[in-house]
Amino acid sequence: MAGTEEQSRHNEIFEKLEFRGTKRFKEAPKECNCCGCTDIVGIELIGAKKGVLYWECSRCQEKYLRYTKVTTIKYLKIASELWIDLGGLENICEELPN
Numbered sequence: 001m002a003g004t005e006e007q008s009r010h011n012e013i014f015e016k017l018e019f020r021g022t023k024r025f026k027e028a029p030k031e032c033n034c035c036g037c038t039d040i041v042g043i044e045l046i047g048a049k050k051g052v053l054y055w056e057c058s059r060c061q062e063k064y065l066r067y068t069k070v071t072t073i074k075y076l077k078i079a080s081e082l083w084i085d086l087g088g089l090e091n092i093c094e095e096l097p098n
């Protein structure tokens with residue numbers, strides 16, 4: 001059953017990023033489907049992969065896949081350890097006395 005747990009964890013990471021649909025974009029989409037903004041930027045995850053992993057609208061943060069969901073999730077899982085570290089730092093900041 002470990003495989004099932006692993007899969008659900010992948011999906012959890014994926015859901016947090018709120019990708020919609022499975023359409024893939026080799027290049028940044030010309031226009032955001034959500035808000036019509038034409039400023040779509042490539043997102044790189046340091047430690048996970050060199051180059052752009054997915055695209056994101058600079059206005060509404062709508063996200064677009066560059067690779068398949070399976071591939072994207074694989075790299076997100078690698079990056080997730082980095083995010084956990086960052087989350088820990090945030091918590092420390094919140095606990096500092098004013």
Ligand SMILES: [Zn+2]
Pocket residue numbers: 032033034035036037057058059060061062
């Ligand atoms: Zn947008």
